[in-house]
Amino acid sequence: MSGYQSTADAWVTYGQITDKLIKMNRSLDQKTMLRPTTKDLAKTAGVSRATVDRVLNGREGVRQETVDRVNDAIAELGFVRNLQAANLARSQSYQFIFALPRSGDQFLGQIVRRIQEAETLFSADHVWCDVHHINENDPHSISAYLSSLSKTDVAGVAIMSPESPQVRDAITRLQERGVATLPFISNQTLMDADWVGIDNRAAGATAGLLLGQLAGGRRGTLMVIAESMQSRDSLERRLGFDREICENFPGLRALPSLETYGNADRARAIIGASLAVHPDIVGIYIMASEARTPLSIITDMHVPRSVIRIAHERTPFTEQALRDRTLDGIIAQDAGHLVRSAIRRLKGIVDRRKTLLSQEQIRIEILLRTNI
Amino acid sequence: MSGYQSTADAWVTYGQITDKLIKMNRSLDQKTMLRPTTKDLAKTAGVSRATVDRVLNGREGVRQETVDRVNDAIAELGFVRNLQAANLARSQSYQFIFALPRSGDQFLGQIVRRIQEAETLFSADHVWCDVHHINENDPHSISAYLSSLSKTDVAGVAIMSPESPQVRDAITRLQERGVATLPFISNQTLMDADWVGIDNRAAGATAGLLLGQLAGGRRGTLMVIAESMQSRDSLERRLGFDREICENFPGLRALPSLETYGNADRARAIIGASLAVHPDIVGIYIMASEARTPLSIITDMHVPRSVIRIAHERTPFTEQALRDRTLDGIIAQDAGHLVRSAIRRLKGIVDRRKTLLSQEQIRIEILLRTNI
DNA sequence: ACGGTAATGAGGCACGTGCATCATGACAAG
DNA sequence: CTTGTCATGATGCACGTGCCTCATTACCGT
Numbered sequence: 001m002s003g004y005q006s007t008a009d010a011w012v013t014y015g016q017i018t019d020k021l022i023k024m025n026r027s028l029d030q031k032t033m034l035r036p037t038t039k040d041l042a043k044t045a046g047v048s049r050a051t052v053d054r055v056l057n058g059r060e061g062v063r064q065e066t067v068d069r070v071n072d073a074i075a076e077l078g079f080v081r082n083l084q085a086a087n088l089a090r091s092q093s094y095q096f097i098f099a100l101p102r103s104g105d106q107f108l109g110q111i112v113r114r115i116q117e118a119e120t121l122f123s124a125d126h127v128w129c130d131v132h133h134i135n136e137n138d139p140h141s142i143s144a145y146l147s148s149l150s151k152t153d154v155a156g157v158a159i160m161s162p163e164s165p166q167v168r169d170a171i172t173r174l175q176e177r178g179v180a181t182l183p184f185i186s187n188q189t190l191m192d193a194d195w196v197g198i199d200n201r202a203a204g205a206t207a208g209l210l211l212g213q214l215a216g217g218r219r220g221t222l223m224v225i226a227e228s229m230q231s232r233d234s235l236e237r238r239l240g241f242d243r244e245i246c247e248n249f250p251g252l253r254a255l256p257s258l259e260t261y262g263n264a265d266r267a268r269a270i271i272g273a274s275l276a277v278h279p280d281i282v283g284i285y286i287m288a289s290e291a292r293t294p295l296s297i298i299t300d301m302h303v304p305r306s307v308i309r310i311a312h313e314r315t316p317f318t319e320q321a322l323r324d325r326t327l328d329g330i331i332a333q334d335a336g337h338l339v340r341s342a343i344r345r346l347k348g349i350v351d352r353r354k355t356l357l358s359q360e361q362i363r364i365e366i367l368l369r370t371n372i
Numbered sequence: 373m374s375g376y377q378s379t380a381d382a383w384v385t386y387g388q389i390t391d392k393l394i395k396m397n398r399s400l401d402q403k404t405m406l407r408p409t410t411k412d413l414a415k416t417a418g419v420s421r422a423t424v425d426r427v428l429n430g431r432e433g434v435r436q437e438t439v440d441r442v443n444d445a446i447a448e449l450g451f452v453r454n455l456q457a458a459n460l461a462r463s464q465s466y467q468f469i470f471a472l473p474r475s476g477d478q479f480l481g482q483i484v485r486r487i488q489e490a491e492t493l494f495s496a497d498h499v500w501c502d503v504h505h506i507n508e509n510d511p512h513s514i515s516a517y518l519s520s521l522s523k524t525d526v527a528g529v530a531i532m533s534p535e536s537p538q539v540r541d542a543i544t545r546l547q548e549r550g551v552a553t554l555p556f557i558s559n560q561t562l563m564d565a566d567w568v569g570i571d572n573r574a575a576g577a578t579a580g581l582l583l584g585q586l587a588g589g590r591r592g593t594l595m596v597i598a599e600s601m602q603s604r605d606s607l608e609r610r611l612g613f614d615r616e617i618c619e620n621f622p623g624l625r626a627l628p629s630l631e632t633y634g635n636a637d638r639a640r641a642i643i644g645a646s647l648a649v650h651p652d653i654v655g656i657y658i659m660a661s662e663a664r665t666p667l668s669i670i671t672d673m674h675v676p677r678s679v680i681r682i683a684h685e686r687t688p689f690t691e692q693a694l695r696d697r698t699l700d701g702i703i704a705q706d707a708g709h710l711v712r713s714a715i716r717r718l719k720g721i722v723d724r725r726k727t728l729l730s731q732e733q734i735r736i737e738i739l740l741r742t743n744i
Numbered sequence: 745a746c747g748g749t750a751a752t753g754a755g756g757c758a759c760g761t762g763c764a765t766c767a768t769g770a771c772a773a774g
Numbered sequence: 775c776t777t778g779t780c781a782t783g784a785t786g787c788a789c790g791t792g793c794c795t796c797a798t799t800a801c802c803g804t
Contacts, residue, residue: 037790048753053792061751083496084456085790088759124455124725205742213700213740216588244742328585334735359493359708366738368585370577370616409760420783425762433781457760460789 036077045073056081083351093126094155096346098184098339099145101136101160103262105290106315107335111185114339122343129343139164146170149179156180156346158196162231180349184342185333186233196342198333198362200233204240204287206364207310207331211283212249214308214328219251220282223274225267226257227288237287237312257287264293271297283308291327292317299326314365319372330367338362408449417445428453455723465498466527468718470556470711471517473508473532475634477662478687479707483557486711494715501715508534515542521551528552528718530568534603535559552721556714557705558605568714570705570734572605576612576659578736579682579703583655584621586680586700591623592654595646597639598629599660609659609684629659636665643669658683663690663699671698686737691744702739710734 038056042049047066054062055070073079086092098115100108112131119129134142143166149157157179161167163186171181183195211222222245226234238257245252258274260267271294275281284307286294291311295318298309305325311318314332321327341360348355410428414421419438426434427442445451458464470487472480484503491501506514515538521529528551533539535558543553555567583594594617598606610629617624630646632639643666647653656679658666663683667690670681677697683690686704693699713732720727 035790039790049791050754050793051752054752057792063751066751080495082460082790085460085759086792088454088457088460088761089790089792091759123452202742206740209740209742214585214588216586240742353496359712363706363735363737364743365735366740366743368578368581368738370574370581370612371736371738407760411760421761422763422784423782426782429762435781438781454760457789458762460791461760461762463789 035082036079037082038079040077041070041073041079044077045069087126093128094347094350095153096127096129096343097149097154097157098129098131098342099134099142099157099159099161100131100184102133103136105292106317107289107313110313110315110335111339114336117336118339118343121340125347127343127347134161136162139166142167143170146174149174151178154179155350156182158182158184158342158346160184160186162186180346182342182346182349185338186231194345196338196345196360196362198364200236201240203312203331203333203364204237204242205244206240206366207237207285207287207312208241208244209248210329210331210366211285211308211310212245212252215249215252215282217251218282220253220280221278222252222254223271223278223281223284224254224257225271225284225286225288225294226259227262227290228259229257233289234287241285241287252282254285260288260294262290262293264297267294268297272301275301275303281307283310286311289313291315291321295321295327314367314372322367322369322372325369328368330365330372332365332367333362334365407454408451409454410451412449413442413445413451416449417441459498465500466719466722467525468499468501468715469521469526469529470501470503470714471506471514471529471531471533472503472556474505475508477664478689479661479685482685482687482707483711486708489708490711490715493712497719499715499719506533511536511538514539518542518546521546523550526551527722528554530554530556530714530718532556532558552718554714554718554721557710558603566717568710568717568732568734570736572608573612575684575703575705575736576609576614577616578612578738579609579657579659579684580613580616581620582701582703582738583657583680583682584617584624587621587624587654589623590654592625592652593650594624594626595643595650595653595656596626596629597643597656597658597660597666598631599634599662600631601629605661606659613657613659624654626657632660632666634662634665636669639666640669644673647673647675653679655680655682661685663687663693667693667699686739686744694739694741694744697741700740702737702744704737704739705734706737 038049038052042052045052045066047070051062051066052070053059055067098111100111115129115131119127122129132145134145136142139161142161142164146157146159146167147170157174159167159171159181160183171183174181183197185197224238224241226238229235229238234257242254245254255274255278258267258270260270281303284298284303286309288294289312291313292315295309295311299321308329309327310329310331311321311327312331314330314335318327318330322330341362345355345360410421410424414424417424417438419442423434423438424442425431427439470483472483487501487503491499494501504517506517508514511533514533514536518529518531518539519542529546531539531543531553532555543555546553555569557569559567559569596610596613598610601607601610606629614626617626627646627650630639630642632642653675656670656675658681660666661684663685664687667681667683671693680701681699682701682703683693683699684703686702686707690699690702694702713734717727717732
């Protein structure tokens with residue numbers, strides 16, 4: 001046990017010190033570009049290659065003193081293990097799964113397309129991706145599916161699912177079995193540190209700011225359309241939106257969220273009713289990830305062009321709407337970037353590497369007619 | 373000669389066919405995830421591993437008939453060479469150089485920082501990056517520097533330089549010597565196909581659209597500030613900007629570009645004069661990549677807040693200006709993405725791989741207060 | 745002093761490819 | 775027939791790491 005612990009520490013030290021020393025090392029043998037190997041490590045630490053191997057790979061049966069000696073050598077030489085050689089030796093490949101909701105329209109379609117695209121891209125790194133569709137309204141079945149996965153078949157899972165205690169538990173158990181996990185786009189509460197997606201509060205605020213700016217000082221009411229306010233993403237977007245409008249656009253007032261529940265007829269009814277009751281609407285914020293249905297309805301109802309419309313996510317439909325000027329702006333997260341980031345992060349977990357967070361930060365994009 | 377030619381063809385075929393076949397192959401031995409090796413290739417083609425090697429690496433002395441047999445085997449098995457193993461065998465590492473202008477303020481500083489960051493990130497792939505500062509006003513010295521590079525020291529160069537025939541020639545010669553080259557941010561005319569950067573016409577149009585929208589129907593004059601209109605980037609931004617304003621905002625009129633030549637005193641003089649002559653200014657577009665000086669001047673002159681200000685590039689200064697509301701919007705290209713994209717593309721050229729273009733497309737970002 | 749055990753050394757094979765050397769067979773020109 | 779050249783085969787080492795087996799050493803309790 002203590003052996004394992006100390007080895008874990010070794011990895012932390014290793015990562016932290018590497019950055020500076022790798023440069024030192026470079027300037028030393030600039031011409032040859034030789035990086036130290038485990039053999040050099042063994043020589044410097046005064047141990048055998050077998051012991052170096054034991055320390056590097058966290059095998060037990062090594063005295064703390066020896067572990068420290070090896071770690072010192074790692075620091076001194078700026079050793080970085082050659083991942084390619086390691087993977088070659090193990091003939092390792094990475095099997096990842098994207099667990100995505102079954103429903104969904106174009107946005108999810110984009111995600112799936114990007115996954116296939118990324119698979120080609122990452123094939124050189126021996127990364128394979130599969131998509132598994134889950135029933136997002138049945139936490140039990142999701143949990144059961146996650147429980148069926150084992151380290152031998154799959155190296156990591158990116159999970160897009162509404163938060164639920166059952167799912168959260170299944171994820172925890174999956175991690176304990178040595179499978180890398182990553183909340184994807186939809187976050188599970190309390191797992192904030194490590195996930196792939198945008199800050200939905202900031203996204204909502206950006207929608208509010210854009211809507212407010214485009215309204216250009218007019219006074220009036222704003223309509224907010226959501227699929228459901230039960231998801232955490234919607235709540236956060238709404239929070240950011242309201243705060244921005246309240247603080248910076250006193251002339252505007254946002255109505256309570258209209259929930260479509262993904263049902264077109266219901267959407268038509270409630271949007272129509274709201275338009276009738278509020279003749280002073282100057283802007284519409286479509287908060288749902290799938291904007292097609294609500295936006296179509298609004299266009300069909302011949303809402304005047306002067307009413308500003310903001311929606312989320314770039315899809316073929318929203319792109320076209322932007323060009324047709326039936327939509328004024330899109331708040332988007334880049335689907336390709338989301339997918340690639342998830343893959344890189346999962347691979348980073350498997351390789352016990354730190355990832356460059358600035359690369360993995362998903363930007364909140366504002367799309368207008370000119371920059372799609 | 374013909375041997376070399378046919379081998380080149382082989383690589384094209386190889387790349388094209390791979391995508392589909394790799395999938396087939398996967399479904400065949402799904403459990404083992406085994407990819408065919410050169411040994412399998414040799415067996416299938418009925419030749420020896422040595423001949424396979426000759427074909428794969430374009431060595432001469434192989435009959436066309438045999439080349440074809442090997443190519444057929446590649447297609448049949450969906451062979452993909454294991455880059456990691458290959459690099460291991462050659463103990464290859466990639467030395468790249470970013471040739472950047474010596475002058476420049478914060479934007480170039482960001483670029484340099486991102487290069488260092490990326491170097492850490494890509495160190496696992498044996499990629500090393502150096503920055504070499506060039507004198508952007510002296511095409512001769514740039515050309516001389518490029519001529520001094522050879523394949524043995526450097527695998528690829530990303531070049532940010534104003535266009536000039538001398539530089540263009542030097543780049544061509546560099547390519548002929550087997551060094552990968554890539555125009556970076558600033559493009560050289562006629563090399564449009566392969567470069568890293570944004571579409572500056574679209575960027576200018578986006579600036580125009582944003583400025584127009586934020587002006588909210590007001591009528592008046594727009595000030596445009598550039599460093600110099602001699603660079604192609606500036607011309608294109610201006611083109612896109614003007615077209616957008618003319619077509620969609622008839623109430624707005626853009627003044628001729630004020631050129632600062634990077635000189636603060638001159639900038640202060642011409643901006644002051646322009647403000648005095650045009651009391652109806654409703655918006656200012658700072659087109660230069662380095663916005664600090666002009667923006668400071670405008671803030672110092674107490675131009676009213678109601679005058680919309682748009683600038684390019686995200687730097688510590690412009691970020692702060694956005695927060696202070698002395699700036700209303702930024703049109704940006706992500707520096708980190710630019711750098712990583714350049715590295716991936718250079719590496720792709722060296723490895724004779726095709727790159728996933730959708731990943732390498734640099735987005736035109738719109739930054740407001742809420743999404744920095 | 746004994747056997748047992750924990751810590752370490754020594755060495756070797758495997759992974760897939762690049763690269764080099766030498767041998768072999770075919771075939772043509774002299 | 776010889777000689778030379780071309781196309782190909784056969785083989786082996788190297789790259790850096792993971793993983794395995796089999797010594798060897800030292801120290802422990804009895």
